[in-house]
Amino acid sequence: MIDISAAYAKYLAETSDAPRPQARAAAEVPSELGAFIEEGDGALAGARAALDHLRDNTADQRGVDGEQIVFPLEDVQLHAPVTDRARIFCALANFAAHMQSAAENTQDPEREATIQRLVAGGPKYFLKDSRAVSAHGEQVRYPARTERLDYEAEIAAVVGRRGRDIAADDFEPYIWGYTLFNDWSVRDNVSFGPDFAYSKNFDTSATVGPWIVVDEGLEPQDIPVECRINGEVRQSGNTSSMIHTFAALGEYLSRDTTLWPGDLIASGTPKGTAVDSTKEQADGSHPDALFIKPGDVVEVSSSAIGVIRNEVVKPDN
Known part of the structure; x- marks a missing residue:
């Protein structure tokens, strides 16, 4: 270092x-x-x-x-490589297999229809608060309000140039580099309405790092990503499976809105999260075997970038 x-x-x-x-x-x-x-x-x-x-x-x-x-x-204690003014734009419903599996596992026809609508059409996103970031090696606080904490392994593109109304074909030069991202998520009583962001934002809910890979010739739509829980592989995917590419997301997000150096655009997550791997019961409950518990160690990795590793701890820690 x-x-x-x-x-x-x-x-x-x-x-x-x-x-x-x-x-x-x-x-x-x-x-x-x-x-x-x-x-x-x-x-x-x-x-x-x-x-x-x-x-x-x-x-x-x-x-x-x-x-x-x-x-x-x-x-060295690494900090999350996120600038003070960064916005974290998170693609929603951007891996078809993840969403299809989630739809198949629900017992609620209305929820299944909602999931299908999320996949259809153009890009969708939500925002993570950059003040809620956590770094590689930092303890992640298990939210007191949940009994079903989930992980989402992702790749994030870091914006390097100021721009607005950027065409998808012109977007790649605006990408400064790539980093790993874990979109920690509360899965209890999730609504896809106006309060959806409540399930996505809490202290330490966005792990970013361990660094930003810059100018290494990475192909944005060919970056592998995996997630391991206590050493067990749960997710293994690639940005090649994104429904909407980083370029398409950049075009969408920059419409009438200036993107600034340091802003992050997260890819969305592949299949293998706890929620898309767990069959909802007839009473609406979910077995908790695959969800994160205090004491679990979660690793998000990419052979092109590195590893971010976090231990999850009880909320009173």
């Missing part, structure tokens, strides 16, 4: 006559995520130059003032 702004200051100090390398580094390769994304290609180029210099062309790996700037990953 490298302090990239400090590494860039070292690069400037050792390869140029910059009189104030640290001040210049703070402007050109900012240490704050939102500012770094907004700096665009210049910040990425500076970061690459600093990394190359640190690896190949310097006598030591310490900062301008001799400070430590390279740290073992296991010694």
Whole structure:
């Protein structure tokens, strides 16, 4: 783990006559995520130059003032890579197999019809509160109001450029990178009406991380994602199965609305959640065997990105 702004200051100090390398580094390769994304290609180029210099062309790996700037990953507490002003747009009903399985498992004809309507037509979404995010390694708080907590393994695209009314064919350059996302969800008495967001928003309800993969040649519609509960694989999918692609979602979300650097667009989730794998009983109840319980460890992973891992704890913790 490298302090990239400090590494860039070292690069400037050792390869140029910059009189104030640290001040210049703070402007050109900012240490704050939102500012770094907004700096665009210049910040990425500076970061690459600093990394190359640190690896190949310097006598030591310490900062301008001799400070430590390279740290073992296991010694670092990662924060969720979400900017202060980010909005988290979450695609709803965006994997057909997930929704079909949920429809087949319900005993309520009206609910089944509602699920089918959600799949039909154009994109649909809801918002997660970015202040409710949790990071890789952080404990996730089991909401006191639920007896059926669910997981949803997803890929999220991070917006890198400001834009509005963006055509789908033009959207890919607006994607800065990709990260993992766990859309924790309360499944008790879920309504698809105006209060739907209540089942999606609570403290720690959006795990994001462990980092953002940038400029690694990822194909947006070919990113694998899995979920394991206590080591058992529950979900195994790919963004190739999204009903509405990231580009289609970007076009839809940017209509009359400016997307900003740092905004996240989450893919929706593939089949294998507790709710789409559990048969609703005749009385409307759900066996709880597959739902999350305090003490469970949940991992969302992708071979293209990494792993986010969280232990779920009782709400009084």
